[in-house]
Amino acid sequence: MTSFKAVAHAKCPRCRQGNIFTGKAYGLKVQKMNETCPHCGLRFEREPGYFYVAMFVSYAMAVAELVTACVGTYFLTGYMDGPWLYLIVAFATALVFAPFNYRYSRVILxxxxxxxxxxQPENKK
Known part of the structure; x- marks a missing residue:
């Protein structure tokens, strides 16, 4: 499995076989992360507080999504000047992409x- 495909499917970075998360990206269940890889045993949280860095990755992803959504809205509405439409689009974009950002900021990290x-393809339990 290629690196990009492993990221897209949220697989373990060491063996690219085990799942990092227990559920799907979008669903009614809370997203829960496995503590270790079910295939190779890699501990995902490298040290206490390790995933605080994922907040910065998530922030960068959110900024890119919001800018894209607002610029797209600007061009699709014929250069509308009112701020309310952009605020609604920004809020809706942030709300819709929050589960995606949570999941993939950790996977990218x-x-x-x-x-x-x-x-390490040869690494097994």
């Missing part, structure tokens, strides 16, 4: 921003 975590 594990896969691409953590030094020392590389793909």
């Amino acid at each position: 594990l896969h691409w921003l953590t030094p020392g975590l590389q793909y």
Whole structure:
């Protein structure tokens, strides 16, 4: 499995087999993260407070989504000047993408921003 595909499917960064999360990205259940990889046993939280960095990744993702949504709204509405439509679009965008950002900010942090975590296909329990 390629790195991009492993990120898209929220798989373990070391073995690319086990799931990082127990459920789906969107659903009525609360998103719960596995403590360890069910396939290779990798502990996902590298140290206490490790996922605080994911807030910054999530912030960058949210800014990109909000700017894209508001600029798209600006062009689709014929350059409307009123602020209320943009506020509603920004709020709705933030609300819809919150579960996505929560999940994939952690996955991106594990896969691409953590030094020392590389793909090791031979690593098994």
